[in-house]
Amino acid sequence: MSTRRRVGIAGAIVGTASAGVAAAALAKRYAVGRIRLRPDLEASEPFGELRGRPAIVKTSDGVELYAEVDGPEDAALTVVFCHGYTLNLDSWHYQRRDLRHTHRLVFWDQRCHGRSTRTPAEDCTIDRLGADLAEVLKTLVPGPCVLVGHSMGGMTVMALADAHPELFGDKVRGVALISTSAGKLAEITLGLPALISKAVHWAAAPAVSMLGRRAALIDKGRQAGNDVSFLALRFLGFGDPSSISPTVVDFAESMIRSTPTDVIADFYPALMSHDKLSALGVLDKVPTEIIVGASDWLTPPDHSRAISAGLPSARLTVIDGASHLVPLENPETVNETLTELIKRAEDTGGGSAGAGREAV
Known part of the structure; x- marks a missing residue:
């Protein structure tokens, strides 16, 4: 299969998945608001402010x-x-x-x-x-x-x-x-059924490479946090989403968002x-x-x-x-x-x- 076709299929898979996530996040936008309104014991924690001797x-x-x-x-x-x-x-x-x-x-x-x-x-x-x-x-x-x-x-x-x-x-x-x-x-399943997991891994490398080549454009869209990234990180990065502080999720998401897309792509193969x-x-x-x-x-x-x-x-x-x-x-x-x-x-x-x- 040609590299161009493989990348095209990978892009389609990633695009379809992204559209699904975005639609789900839009449908649950009210839920994000409710999450952020809950009592947050970490709201006053000085994340990113502790400094040492440079x-x-x-x-x-x-x-x-x-x-x-x-x-x-x-x-x-x-x-x-x-x-x-x-x-x-x-x-x-x-x-x-x-x-x-x-x-x-x-x-x-x-x-x-x-x-x-x-x-x-x-x-x-x-x-x-x-x-x-x-x-x-x-x-x-x-x-x-x-x-x-x-x-x-x-x-x-x-x-x-x-x-x-x-x-x-x-x-x-x-x-x-x-x-x-x-x-x-490369063998992890992310909790997905075996066939879907294999498809994700098959598509991931060319998809990440494609994202790396379009890094500047993608980074412009990542500058501001959004409900999709908040919900995704809350679900994937933390074990009990109902108990994790929204402030902690926002803090972690801001670090990830500050990492350029081409850096993410460059380290992925390693x-x-x-x-x-x-x-x-x-x-x-x-x-x-x-x-x-x-x-x-x-x-x-x-x-x-x-x-x-x-x-x-x-x-x-x-x-x-x-x-x-x-x-x-x-x-x-x-x-x-x-x-x-x-x-x-x-x-x-x-x-x-x-x-x-x-x-x-």
């Missing part, structure tokens, strides 16, 4: 990575946060808020995201992100550290382990992998081809926590269980009622787990501690 990390290929250092400089251990696909360092809002007074924290925008500079599509790879993380550690982390990665950020940590296993056990004393995967993302199962043994040198929402459609719990199977001493926490954006949806459990991990990393000096377990 820093720039210049990579070997000339990209300037924006970072912020927060918390006491004299802390014995640093916690480094790697955000997910289409997000930025502000996605760690609750973790920064609750840990900044007692721990030294480093947050950074992965290349092409947030305030970091752009790079050609050929440099939008998971291995390159792992190399970026190595340079962040060299520049901003003078002593031992714990690495925390969400979604694509977890893949970044795995890429670092693959390329620099010598860092784990000495420099890197602990790891948290949140809502992520070691590979085979996510689908990601395979770091062979690197998991490196992480077994240090205390490792694996966290996933039980209702995560984007990196399903089976992917976290596969990581856990490759890390006999890791501890797996499956959070009921949570989905992919679990650091924003269930920060209490995430932060409790991180606090315990940091303590284990400090106490063990990097050695792997205890047998693995699964908590729900």
Whole structure:
């Protein structure tokens, strides 16, 4: 089948799906208004306003990575946060808020995201992100550290382990992998029947490529939030839409909307081809926590269980009622787990501690 015809069919599938979503959102516009009128305990939360000490990390290929250092400089251990696909360092809002007074924290925008500079599509790879993380550690982390990665950020940590296993056990004393995967993302079903799921995956790559070529036009239409994006993210990103704060949904949607369409297109192939199962043994040198929402459609719990199977001493926490954006949806459990991990990393000096377990 010709590429032109394939793209045409892909566009038709995506267009039909988009029309259906738009029609459904229009029919339920009144419901969105009702959602926003409900009592919202997070309405006054200063999302995107917490700031640290700014820093720039210049990579070997000339990209300037924006970072912020927060918390006491004299802390014995640093916690480094790697955000997910289409997000930025502000996605760690609750973790920064609750840990900044007692721990030294480093947050950074992965290349092409947030305030970091752009790079050609050929440099939008998971291995390159792992190399970026190595340079962040060299520049901003003078002593031992714990690495925390969400979604694509977890893949970044795995890429670092693959390329620099010598860092784990000495420099890197602990790891948290949140809502992520070691590979085979192209096989996820998104909760769809098998045939429909295969059709979606077949259409996705050319459709995303097509969107990337029309990025400037599409971005103009993404500048303002709308009911369709609000409802879609509320449904896909969070496990219990009825309980999630509309303010949190709006905050997450604004980060995604700020990520240019061509960046989304450039990184998509890297996510689908990601395979770091062979690197998991490196992480077994240090205390490792694996966290996933039980209702995560984007990196399903089976992917976290596969990581856990490759890390006999890791501890797996499956959070009921949570989905992919679990650091924003269930920060209490995430932060409790991180606090315990940091303590284990400090106490063990990097050695792997205890047998693995699964908590729900």
